Amino acid sequence: MSQTRFDEQVPPGPACQVARREPLDWVSALTASGPQQDAALRQLHELMLRAARHQVWRMRDALPDASAATLDEVINQAADEAMVSLLGKLDTFEGRSRFTTWAYKFAIVQAGSDVRRLQWRHREVELRDLDSPAPLHDSPAHEVEATDLAHALASAMSRVLTPHQRRIAIALLVDEVPIDVLADRLGTTRGALYKTLFDVRGRLRTELTSQGYLPGASPSATSAATPARPQAGTP
Amino acid sequence: MSPQTPRPITSRAVEALLLDTTPWLSCEECFERLDTHVEALLEGSPTDVAMDRHLTGCPACAEEAASLRQLLEGEPH
Numbered sequence: 001m002s003q004t005r006f007d008e009q010v011p012p013g014p015a016c017q018v019a020r021r022e023p024l025d026w027v028s029a030l031t032a033s034g035p036q037q038d039a040a041l042r043q044l045h046e047l048m049l050r051a052a053r054h055q056v057w058r059m060r061d062a063l064p065d066a067s068a069a070t071l072d073e074v075i076n077q078a079a080d081e082a083m084v085s086l087l088g089k090l091d092t093f094e095g096r097s098r099f100t101t102w103a104y105k106f107a108i109v110q111a112g113s114d115v116r117r118l119q120w121r122h123r124e125v126e127l128r129d130l131d132s133p134a135p136l137h138d139s140p141a142h143e144v145e146a147t148d149l150a151h152a153l154a155s156a157m158s159r160v161l162t163p164h165q166r167r168i169a170i171a172l173l174v175d176e177v178p179i180d181v182l183a184d185r186l187g188t189t190r191g192a193l194y195k196t197l198f199d200v201r202g203r204l205r206t207e208l209t210s211q212g213y214l215p216g217a218s219p220s221a222t223s224a225a226t227p228a229r230p231q232a233g234t235p
Numbered sequence: 236m237s238p239q240t241p242r243p244i245t246s247r248a249v250e251a252l253l254l255d256t257t258p259w260l261s262c263e264e265c266f267e268r269l270d271t272h273v274e275a276l277l278e279g280s281p282t283d284v285a286m287d288r289h290l291t292g293c294p295a296c297a298e299e300a301a302s303l304r305q306l307l308e309g310e311p312h
Contacts, residue, residue, distance in 0.1 A: 054306045097270035101307060105269045108302050112295065150244045153252060173251040174244060179295050191262045194293055201256055208253065
């Protein structure tokens with residue numbers, strides 16, 4: 001990476017095309033001392049603000065209070081926290097993407113998580129077990145087929161999942177509690193909850209495949225829930 | 236936590252529960268790859284299957300990837 005003046009701007013061109021020729025040596029500037037580091041830190045904070053503002057603006061409708069003052073507070077707090085997080089990982093930047101892209105993700109993830117937490121701040125999170133799907137009678141054929149799959153799924157959940165796995169899966173995928181919100185409430189991590197979800201999906205797919213509800217080998221994730229059994233019936 | 240409230244499993248939830256999210260990729264690894272993945276998408280180069288599957292099965296990571304892509308697309312050319 002060539003050494004250039006720190007305040008040099010990214011040259012014109014699509015963002016993806018400047019990925020390998022970003023003119024700023026951010027890592028050197030941020031680990032320098034004196035005015036060069038001060039300037040780098042100021043510009044980095046601007047990047048953090050830009051990305052946090054972008055994320056909060058995308059999700060503003062989810063906030064109970066989307067006033068300008070609240071948005072500004074959320075943006076600034078997320079930018080500050082993201083900057084601390086980034087600086088703590090600066091030595092892991094390997095230059096595989098533009099530094100600015102790498103930096104943006106810290107602020108986007110932080111701001112997204114902050115907005116979801118605010119969105120759910122006054123909402124209770126239920127950890128409930130399984131309910132029975134709706135009955136099959138008096139429904140159009142396609143609904144009967146879908147309900148048949150739902151019944152088979154519910155039955156499989158009762159058989160092959162632990163109570164903990166069922167509650168996590170229901171909270172995340174049925175009740176659509178954001179994963180970072182649930183992690184906070186349960187005192188765990190987003191990664192740990194996603195691993196539980198991954199295991200849940202694997203067990204359910206194996207079970208329903210063995211029963212003929214899913215094809216043996218799924219060519220793509222989007223076709224994963226297509227039932228293999230064409231007609232409604234008992235699970 | 237409040238008392239349980241009976242609610243049906245919707246078709247959307249059925250689909251989400253039965254997604255094939257293999258090969259395994261953690262949220263932490265998704266974060267590590269997020270910048271390079273989004274730049275690769277913008278360049279139209281072959282994508283990372285594990286990332287694609289993870290983003291399909293993790294709404295929070297998917298939102299962040301979509302947001303990063305939108306931010307980069309909106310930057311001055």
